Amino acid sequence: MHPRVLEVTERLIARSRATRQAYLALIRGAATDGPMRGKLQCANFAHGVAGCGSEDKHSLRMMNSANIAIVSSYNDMLSAHQPYEVFPEQIKNALREIGSVGQFAGGTPAMCDGVTQGEPGMELSLPSREVIAMSTAVALSHNMFDGALMLGICDKIVPGLMMGSLRFGHLPTIFVPGGPMVSGISNKEKADVRQKYAEGKATREELLESEMKSYHSPGTCTFYGTANTNQLLMEVMGLHLPGASFVNPNTPLRDALTREAAHQVTRLTKQNGNFMPIGEIVDEKALVNSIVALHATGGSTNHTLHMPAIAMAAGIQLTWQDMADLSEVVPTLSHVYPNGKADINHFQAAGGMSFLIRELLEAGLLHEDVNTVLGHGLSQYTKEPFLDNGKLVWREGPTDSLDENILRPVARAFSAEGGLRVMEGNLGRGVMKVSAVALENQIVEAPAMVFQDQQDLADAFKAGLLEKDFVAVMRFQGPRSNGMPELHKMTPFLGVLQDRGFKVALVTDGRMSGASGKIPAAIHVSPEAYVGGALARVQEGDIIRVDGVKGTLELKVDAAEFAAREPAKGLLGNNIGSGRELFGFMRLAFSSAEQGASAFTSALETLN
Numbered sequence: 001m002h003p004r005v006l007e008v009t010e011r012l013i014a015r016s017r018a019t020r021q022a023y024l025a026l027i028r029g030a031a032t033d034g035p036m037r038g039k040l041q042c043a044n045f046a047h048g049v050a051g052c053g054s055e056d057k058h059s060l061r062m063m064n065s066a067n068i069a070i071v072s073s074y075n076d077m078l079s080a081h082q083p084y085e086v087f088p089e090q091i092k093n094a095l096r097e098i099g100s101v102g103q104f105a106g107g108t109p110a111m112c113d114g115v116t117q118g119e120p121g122m123e124l125s126l127p128s129r130e131v132i133a134m135s136t137a138v139a140l141s142h143n144m145f146d147g148a149l150m151l152g153i154c155d156k157i158v159p160g161l162m163m164g165s166l167r168f169g170h171l172p173t174i175f176v177p178g179g180p181m182v183s184g185i186s187n188k189e190k191a192d193v194r195q196k197y198a199e200g201k202a203t204r205e206e207l208l209e210s211e212m213k214s215y216h217s218p219g220t221c222t223f224y225g226t227a228n229t230n231q232l233l234m235e236v237m238g239l240h241l242p243g244a245s246f247v248n249p250n251t252p253l254r255d256a257l258t259r260e261a262a263h264q265v266t267r268l269t270k271q272n273g274n275f276m277p278i279g280e281i282v283d284e285k286a287l288v289n290s291i292v293a294l295h296a297t298g299g300s301t302n303h304t305l306h307m308p309a310i311a312m313a314a315g316i317q318l319t320w321q322d323m324a325d326l327s328e329v330v331p332t333l334s335h336v337y338p339n340g341k342a343d344i345n346h347f348q349a350a351g352g353m354s355f356l357i358r359e360l361l362e363a364g365l366l367h368e369d370v371n372t373v374l375g376h377g378l379s380q381y382t383k384e385p386f387l388d389n390g391k392l393v394w395r396e397g398p399t400d401s402l403d404e405n406i407l408r409p410v411a412r413a414f415s416a417e418g419g420l421r422v423m424e425g426n427l428g429r430g431v432m433k434v435s436a437v438a439l440e441n442q443i444v445e446a447p448a449m450v451f452q453d454q455q456d457l458a459d460a461f462k463a464g465l466l467e468k469d470f471v472a473v474m475r476f477q478g479p480r481s482n483g484m485p486e487l488h489k490m491t492p493f494l495g496v497l498q499d500r501g502f503k504v505a506l507v508t509d510g511r512m513s514g515a516s517g518k519i520p521a522a523i524h525v526s527p528e529a530y531v532g533g534a535l536a537r538v539q540e541g542d543i544i545r546v547d548g549v550k551g552t553l554e555l556k557v558d559a560a561e562f563a564a565r566e567p568a569k570g571l572l573g574n575n576i577g578s579g580r581e582l583f584g585f586m587r588l589a590f591s592s593a594e595q596g597a598s599a600f601t602s603a604l605e606t607l608n
Ligand SMILES: O=C(O)[C@H](O)[C@@H](O)[C@H](O)[C@H](O)COP(=O)(O)O
Pocket: 112, 113, 114, 115, 117, 155, 224, 225, 226, 227, 300, 302, 486, 488, 512, 513, 514, 515
């Protein structure tokens, strides 16, 4: 094992010892011998089976069959989740084949960040992760289940399902992906048309035409954003079947994998002898593995929020320093948009998960001795699924990449270190994804231009006020201020200015999309302006140095003068409309970005 990976793992175990032990005691106490439903009183049990057909009702009365909870985030709004419409029926039929039962235990909401990008609704996006976790808990709180299948893909949904299911960590749980849509026009081509539109060189009709050729059918969007990063990390943590992440929806192989996930989760139940609950899979080694994979692939910056929040749900205290220390030694092995031109289908074709996991295992960068939904050992995940005369089989994946412009072996990595930087300085602590920022653009020292919101910046661009070097400061965009929305609508404008040769950067206590790329952006800056963070006292014209090479974030203003400044006032009127007024109580409870910007942190810190 690489010494740095061992060092980070050991300090994570040491830091988390008390909270992890408390968590394990909780889930081991909740696990009972035999089916959970056997402990229910008659009335509770009768209510639990009343809605079942006679076959399922009969099976549930037999205490040797497994009852599996289906928790689904299906809706028609997310192209990625639309395929889930048919999954519950597929799963129930698969379980009946083996004398077990699947009950649709509950649905969770799912927000499409693509639809809400730049809209007021985006201020509900991060809070929706907590709602999804709570909805998962409501579903699993019916003590009828011996295992669970989680149906979710996109940004906040997988993290929310993870946080909720980890609080029922005594249940064997498998995550069931839906797969990416087939490739349309390239993401680079899409981004170019957007920049042309921003410059007035493309019509709205041309923009719409381009967007609809990019996002054209059911399945996950094909860029390597938060949704596809979710899939990759779930697989590396051993919570998917091997190679399940990026098989396209509505294909025979996809259907076979869904059926097998239903069969496999019953094999992990108490009554079937190979008991393996999710809380014993998601441990410090699995989390370190997920961060290694995040760095090796230039994954979404949103996981610097989600992974600490998920870790805390399992009693583990993961920090940005852990992530930064791993990033220094993990090579970048894949270039998928926004870190390159390829999309996730090309990644799959070039060798996909089995190649990536094998390379990282052989380099001693992943822990092999981990629990997975296939039992012990991550080396089972160097295989990929096929249909052999209609039968699902796994075979060793390719030992060579089929396209080294997309996926490379460790020996010929795109870069010797990962693409994530922790940014520190007198403006606070934040993160920057440098894997998508050209080296010549990673250091910017320029006057600050302070913007109230994205529209403010767009208006300034259209008025021709931005034709210069500057550092855009967008504040009061943190979790407690307005729910920490993604600020991705600025990307085309800043991209045009960068292409025109201006040195531009962004500093914000808000978030960017996992699909944001080329602009040097110090994001998630903590403490946020709303709670008195330094960003609240930045003024127009202050010199700011954003150094993505060294990881520094410096305001070049006399410290005494800066400290004497009155902080700016926060946003006005963003606490009502689009349902935002319903989330005010949650915003007040959010922890800092570094702790995952979660409403649950303080409770879990004390209870775990
Ligand atoms: O974190 C992410 O990956 C994003 O939130 C992603 O889910 C979102 O949908 C993109 O912002 C859409 O990309 P475009 O807005 O560029 O189409």
